[in-house]
Amino acid sequence: MSDYAAAGSQAAQDAALFLRAAQELKAPAALDVIVSSSSPQIDVAASSIAVESWRPGIASVPIRADRLKVRSFFFPQTPGWREKFVAAQAAKTATAPAPTNVEPANDAAGGAKAFKSSTRIAPPKDVVKLEDRLYYVLQPPLESVFTGGTLDFPFTPFPYQFEGIAFLYPRFAAILADEMGLGKTMQAITTVRLLLHAGELRNVLLVCPKPLVTNWQREFQTWAGELPLTIIEGDQAKRRWQWHQTESPVKIANYEVVVRDRDIIDDESLKFDLVVLDESQRIKNRSGTTSEVVRSIRRTRSWALTGTPVENSADDLVGIFEFLQPGYLTPGMKPRRMGTLAADYIIRRTKDKVLTDLPPKMFRDVEIELSAAQRETYRLAEEEGVLRLTDMGPGLTIQHVFELVMRLKQICNFDPLTGESAKLERLEADLEEVVAGGRKALIFSQWVETLEKLGDRLGHLNPLYYHGQIPSAKRDGVLKRFKEDKKHPILLMSYGAGAVGLNLQFAGYVFLYDRWWNPAVEDQAINRAHRIGAAGPVTVTRFVAADTIEQRIDQVLREKRELFDSIFSDVEPSAAQSGLTHDEIFGLFRLRSPQGPIRFAA
Amino acid sequence: MGSGDKPSAVGGFYTVVAHEQHGLFGGLLLLNKSGRPLEFHCTAPIKPNRAQEILYGASLESYLYGEAIGAALLAKATSAPTFLCVENAAALAVREFVDAPVAMVVADAAPEAEDRPLFRVDAAHERGLHHVHFGPRKLALPKRFAGDAAALEQGLGLLPEHFDLAEPFARIRGAIEEAQRSGR
Structure with missing residues (x-):
C-alpha cells in the first residue's frame, strides 16, 4: 500500500470514529461543526465514507468557515537612474550606450564573495504606513547587491558600512555622524547610488566645504563611476545653467557657492530629491547666512554628514536639526533628552567599536x-x-x-x-x-x-x-x-x-x-x-x-x-x-x- | 493572474510561519529580476481544529499549506511568477494550484527526506521528491512534476547568479512579523 493510500485509509478510519462519537452523544444526524471563524471551508461528503455497521448510512459533516483573508501589497517599480539615463542617451544618439561593465565585488582571493551576514534595511520609526514599512522590510539584503553583479564596487565594505547604508537608505532625515576615518563619504555615495538605481532619487545635491569638492569628485568616481556629476562652479551664467541642467543626477556645490547663488536657489522650479550636507557643522549657527540659505533649498530628503555633530554646545545639534526636521529639537534642551529624541535620526560609530583591526x-x-x-x-x-x-x-x-x-x-x-x-x-x-x-x-x-x-x-x-x-x-x-x-x-x-x-x-x-x-x-x-x-x-x-x-x-x-x-x-x-x-x-x-x-x- | 501592464515577476517565494498562539500565517513574495519586491501577500492566521486534524489526518499539513493558504495567496497575485520556491515539503502541494514549477529549496545540511509523506490524500500524487542541482543550488520538486525541472532552471537563470534562494524566506518572515505588529 502506498503512503498516499495508507493516509487515506487512516483519514477514513478517523472520520468513522468521529461520527461514531457524535452519534453516541445523540448529536443530530447532520452535524454542523463550527471550526473557527478564520478557518477555511471544509466539506466532507460522508456518503463517500463507508460506515457499514451504522444506520442511517448517510451522514454529513459540513464544516463551515469564512474565507481566508489575504492582505496584498504592491510595490512601485520606478525606472531607476540607469534606465532613464540609457533611454535618454538612446533617444539622443539613436544608439544606446553599452551598459557599464558589471562585476561582482571580489574578495581578496579574487573570487566572487558569498556573504554570510546579511544587512537588512529596517524602516525608521517615522514611517508609519504598513505598506511603506514592508517596502523596506522586503528589500534584499545589501550584501546581495554586492554579490549580485548588477553594480560594480571597487572594494567590499565593512559590515558597519553596510549598516550605515541600511540606515541612510530609508531615511528622509538622517545624520551620519561616524567618527572621522570610518568612510562616511563612501557610505553616503553608495546609498545615493542605490537609491538612484532603484528609482527613488533622480536629482541629488551635495554641499561640502570648498577644499573637499575634488575629494568628493574622486570618491564618486571610485564608488559610483557610472554617475555623471556636475560641479557647480564658474561664472554666474554658467552656474545658473548648471543648477538647472538635468543631465547628471548628482550636483556638487561648495557652501560659498550655495550662499552666493541664493537667488537661483530661490527659484521654485529648483527642487532636489535629496540634499546631503558634508561637514554639516557648518550650519550649526541657526541664524547664520549659510544655515539660512541651505535650509531654503527645496528638497524631499535631508542628510547631514559630520564627525562632530556637537562641537561646542548641545545647541550645535539643534542647528543641524533645523535643516533636517525644523523645530524637532529646541535650544536649551537637556542633552540627555536631546539624545533620546535624536536617536532614530543619528547613527554614530567610533573606530574603537567597529574597527577592531584598525591599528591603535x-x-x-x-x-x-x-x-x-x-x-x-x-x-x-x-x-x-x-x-x-x-x-x-x-x-x-x-x-x-x-x-x-x-x-x-x-x-x-x-x-x-x-x-x-x-x-x-x-x-x-x-x-x-x-x-x-x-x-x-x-x-x-x-x-x-x-x-x-x-x-x-x-x-x-x-x-x-x-x-x-x-x-x-x-x-x-x-x-x-x-x-x-x-x-x-x-x-x-x-x-x-x-x-x-x-x-x-x-x-x-x-x-x-x-x-x-x-x-x-x-x-x-x-x-x-x-x-x-x-x-x-x-x-x-x-x-x-x-x-x-x-x-x-x-x-x-x-x-x-x-x-x-x-x-x-x-x-x-x-x-x-x-x-x-x-x-x-x-x-x-x-x-x-x-x-x-x-x-x-x- | 498576470497583466500586460504589470512588470512580470521572475520568482515567487512562499512560506508558512507557525505562531504558537495564533496559528499559521502564509506569505507570498514576488520578486523582479533584481530580487526586489513586486508584490507581497499574506494571510490572516489559520488554526486547524480537532475535527480537521481527524478528518485530514496525515494530509492536513499539505492541505493547509497547499490549498488553504497557498492557493488563497496565489489567487491574489497579479503577476505570474516563472517559478515558485518553498522551504517546506508540505508547501509543494501548492503546485496543484499554479501553472509554474514549484520547488523546495534544500539547505546544504538537510537530509533528502525521501520517505516523508507529503501530499493530501485526495490528490493523485506520486510519492517522494525529485532532487535537482543547478550549480550550487539544491532543490526538490514533487516527483509527479519532475518534468518541471527544465522550466525551473530557466526561471532561476533570470535571477542574479549569486542570488541566495533561501534568503527571501527571511524577508517574508520579517514582513509577516511587521504586519502582525501593525495589527496589534
Whole structure:
C-alpha cells in the first residue's frame, strides 16, 4: 500500500470514529461543526465514507468557515537612474550606450564573495504606513547587491558600512555622524547610488566645504563611476545653467557657492530629491547666512554628514536639526533628552567599536617646560595683560580676553623676542626619530605664522605646507608630493585647512603643536592619519606648555568631551556645562565675569 | 493572474510561519529580476481544529499549506511568477494550484527526506521528491512534476547568479512579523 493510500485509509478510519462519537452523544444526524471563524471551508461528503455497521448510512459533516483573508501589497517599480539615463542617451544618439561593465565585488582571493551576514534595511520609526514599512522590510539584503553583479564596487565594505547604508537608505532625515576615518563619504555615495538605481532619487545635491569638492569628485568616481556629476562652479551664467541642467543626477556645490547663488536657489522650479550636507557643522549657527540659505533649498530628503555633530554646545545639534526636521529639537534642551529624541535620526560609530583591526591610536601628552627666556616673556605678558584687563572695568569684553589668550599661546610656541621655542626643540628631536624610521608626520598649528617659523627651522626636512594661504589649485599637488615623495617626510598643516576630509593614512605621526579650542577639530586633524587604510599605529603627540594658559585650556577641552559623551552615549550626563560661561573664560585669568553665559566660537 | 501592464515577476517565494498562539500565517513574495519586491501577500492566521486534524489526518499539513493558504495567496497575485520556491515539503502541494514549477529549496545540511509523506490524500500524487542541482543550488520538486525541472532552471537563470534562494524566506518572515505588529 502506498503512503498516499495508507493516509487515506487512516483519514477514513478517523472520520468513522468521529461520527461514531457524535452519534453516541445523540448529536443530530447532520452535524454542523463550527471550526473557527478564520478557518477555511471544509466539506466532507460522508456518503463517500463507508460506515457499514451504522444506520442511517448517510451522514454529513459540513464544516463551515469564512474565507481566508489575504492582505496584498504592491510595490512601485520606478525606472531607476540607469534606465532613464540609457533611454535618454538612446533617444539622443539613436544608439544606446553599452551598459557599464558589471562585476561582482571580489574578495581578496579574487573570487566572487558569498556573504554570510546579511544587512537588512529596517524602516525608521517615522514611517508609519504598513505598506511603506514592508517596502523596506522586503528589500534584499545589501550584501546581495554586492554579490549580485548588477553594480560594480571597487572594494567590499565593512559590515558597519553596510549598516550605515541600511540606515541612510530609508531615511528622509538622517545624520551620519561616524567618527572621522570610518568612510562616511563612501557610505553616503553608495546609498545615493542605490537609491538612484532603484528609482527613488533622480536629482541629488551635495554641499561640502570648498577644499573637499575634488575629494568628493574622486570618491564618486571610485564608488559610483557610472554617475555623471556636475560641479557647480564658474561664472554666474554658467552656474545658473548648471543648477538647472538635468543631465547628471548628482550636483556638487561648495557652501560659498550655495550662499552666493541664493537667488537661483530661490527659484521654485529648483527642487532636489535629496540634499546631503558634508561637514554639516557648518550650519550649526541657526541664524547664520549659510544655515539660512541651505535650509531654503527645496528638497524631499535631508542628510547631514559630520564627525562632530556637537562641537561646542548641545545647541550645535539643534542647528543641524533645523535643516533636517525644523523645530524637532529646541535650544536649551537637556542633552540627555536631546539624545533620546535624536536617536532614530543619528547613527554614530567610533573606530574603537567597529574597527577592531584598525591599528591603535596612541596619545602622548607632552608637557613642555618653557625655556627661561620664553618663561620670562610669558610671565610679563600675562601679568601686564591681566593688569590691563582689570583696568578696563566695565568696558572689558570677551574679545579682550581672547586676545590675551592668543598672545600667550603664541609665546608658548615661540618667544617673540629671542625666537626660542622649547616645543620646537622637542619636536625636532621627535621628528629625527620619525624620519629615521622612514615614516611621515603631520604637524598642526592654528597659525600660519607658526607653521612658517617651523618650516624655516625644519628646512633640512623639506617640509610641505597645507594651509589657508596655499591656493586651492595647488593643494592636491602638495598632498600628492607628500604621499609619494620620500624627500618630503613632514607636512605642516593649519587646523582650518587640514582638519577635514583629507585621507593621509600613510602618515604614522601627528603632532599638535598648539591646541585648538574644541576637541572635535583636534579629532578631525588626528583622523587625517588614523583612518581606514592606515598601515600601522598612529602616534599623536599633543604639546602643552606647563603652567600656562595651554594647561588651563586643556582642562576646558576635557570638559567638552564629557558633554559630547552625555549626548551620544548611554552614560549619565556629567556635570559639564553645554558651553563655557563667562565666569569660566574670565576664570582663565581669575577675572570676574561682568555678564551672563556665552559660548565659545569654534 | 498576470497583466500586460504589470512588470512580470521572475520568482515567487512562499512560506508558512507557525505562531504558537495564533496559528499559521502564509506569505507570498514576488520578486523582479533584481530580487526586489513586486508584490507581497499574506494571510490572516489559520488554526486547524480537532475535527480537521481527524478528518485530514496525515494530509492536513499539505492541505493547509497547499490549498488553504497557498492557493488563497496565489489567487491574489497579479503577476505570474516563472517559478515558485518553498522551504517546506508540505508547501509543494501548492503546485496543484499554479501553472509554474514549484520547488523546495534544500539547505546544504538537510537530509533528502525521501520517505516523508507529503501530499493530501485526495490528490493523485506520486510519492517522494525529485532532487535537482543547478550549480550550487539544491532543490526538490514533487516527483509527479519532475518534468518541471527544465522550466525551473530557466526561471532561476533570470535571477542574479549569486542570488541566495533561501534568503527571501527571511524577508517574508520579517514582513509577516511587521504586519502582525501593525495589527496589534
